[in-house]
Amino acid sequence: MFGQLNKVSLRDIWPHEASDFTPWLAENIEELGKALGMDLELTEQEASVGDFSLDILAKDLGSSKAVIIENQLTQTDHDHLGKLLTYAAGFNASTVIWVSEAIREEHRQALDWLNQRTDSETSFFGVVVEVIQIDNSKPAFNFKLIASPNEWQKNKKRQTQRNSISTKGEKYQNYFQALIDILRHSHKFTSAKAGQPQNWYSFSSGISGIAYGANFAQGGKARAELYIDLRDHDKNKYVFDELEKDKLSIEAALGETISWERLNDKRASRLALYTDGSIDDSDSELETVKMWHIEKLLKIKSILGKKIVPLSKQANKL
Known part of the structure; x- marks a missing residue:
C-alpha cells in the first residue's frame, strides 16, 4: 500500500561541496528561506573575509540585513563553527545559517547558547539538508530546522528594548506584520514572518537584485513597486528600458497607469503605483x-513576474 522511504547520500547528488553543493544552494536560496520563514536573496558566492571565503552571502529582504550561510556535506565540526563566527563578525551579520548533513549535539547546544546570549537582532540557525525518495521515485530535498532562536526569549528581549523603537517605528512594524501575515497565509506570496520598524518592506521576486516592495513614501503616499537593483547601473537601466518598451500592454493588463521611475541619477530604477496613505492614518484608513x-503586489507579480526573468538574464550578459 505504501512505498518505502529511503534517504539518499548527499554525495550521490552533490559529489563536491564547493563546486556542486554551494552553487545548488545558492540557486535554491528561496527554498532555504522558506524553511526559516524569511525572504532570502543571494548577494555573493565565495565572499572574501580576509584570508577566508564565506560560502554564501545573502540578504534578508525584509530587513535588508546581511545573512551568512556556511554549508557542509558532512556533519558539523569545530572548524566550521569557528569560521561561522569569523564570517558573522566580518559581515556584521544579523542572521547566521549553518547548513549540513547532520548537526552534532554539542554544536546544536552551541547555537542555542548563542541565541540565548545575543541580542534580539541576531539569530543563529542550524539546518540539516536531506535527500529522500520513495521506492524508485525522483529524489527530493528537504531542509530540516534543527536549531533556531527561542522565540519566547527573543520576544522577551524585544519587550525590554521596546523603548528604543519610536512610536512611529512600532506603527510601521505592526502594519507590515499584518501585511506579510496575509500575504504569506492567504496568497503564498512570501516566506517572511517578521515585520520591521521601518517604512518599507521588500519581497523576493525569485531573481537576485529585483524585488517587489510595499512602502510609505513622502507626501502622504503609499507605494507598491517593482524595484530593480542588479548592483550595476547599466544593467538596471537596461531592464527598466526594456519593460518600458512594453508600457502599453503592461498598463493595459494592470488596468492603470504606472509611474515609470528610471532614476537616472541613481543606480536603481523602479516601476511604481501610488495611493493616498500615511502610517499616521486611522486604523480604518490603514486597513484600506x-x-x-x-x-497591487499580487497584480505586479502576476503581470511582471515572467517578464523580468529573461530580461535579467539578458542584462547579466551585458
Missing part, C-alpha cells in the same frame, strides 16, 4: 491601504 498594497 493594506488591502490596496495586497491587491
Whole structure:
C-alpha cells in the first residue's frame, strides 16, 4: 500500500561541496528561506573575509540585513563553527545559517547558547539538508530546522528594548506584520514572518537584485513597486528600458497607469503605483491601504513576474 522511504547520500547528488553543493544552494536560496520563514536573496558566492571565503552571502529582504550561510556535506565540526563566527563578525551579520548533513549535539547546544546570549537582532540557525525518495521515485530535498532562536526569549528581549523603537517605528512594524501575515497565509506570496520598524518592506521576486516592495513614501503616499537593483547601473537601466518598451500592454493588463521611475541619477530604477496613505492614518484608513498594497503586489507579480526573468538574464550578459 505504501512505498518505502529511503534517504539518499548527499554525495550521490552533490559529489563536491564547493563546486556542486554551494552553487545548488545558492540557486535554491528561496527554498532555504522558506524553511526559516524569511525572504532570502543571494548577494555573493565565495565572499572574501580576509584570508577566508564565506560560502554564501545573502540578504534578508525584509530587513535588508546581511545573512551568512556556511554549508557542509558532512556533519558539523569545530572548524566550521569557528569560521561561522569569523564570517558573522566580518559581515556584521544579523542572521547566521549553518547548513549540513547532520548537526552534532554539542554544536546544536552551541547555537542555542548563542541565541540565548545575543541580542534580539541576531539569530543563529542550524539546518540539516536531506535527500529522500520513495521506492524508485525522483529524489527530493528537504531542509530540516534543527536549531533556531527561542522565540519566547527573543520576544522577551524585544519587550525590554521596546523603548528604543519610536512610536512611529512600532506603527510601521505592526502594519507590515499584518501585511506579510496575509500575504504569506492567504496568497503564498512570501516566506517572511517578521515585520520591521521601518517604512518599507521588500519581497523576493525569485531573481537576485529585483524585488517587489510595499512602502510609505513622502507626501502622504503609499507605494507598491517593482524595484530593480542588479548592483550595476547599466544593467538596471537596461531592464527598466526594456519593460518600458512594453508600457502599453503592461498598463493595459494592470488596468492603470504606472509611474515609470528610471532614476537616472541613481543606480536603481523602479516601476511604481501610488495611493493616498500615511502610517499616521486611522486604523480604518490603514486597513484600506493594506488591502490596496495586497491587491497591487499580487497584480505586479502576476503581470511582471515572467517578464523580468529573461530580461535579467539578458542584462547579466551585458
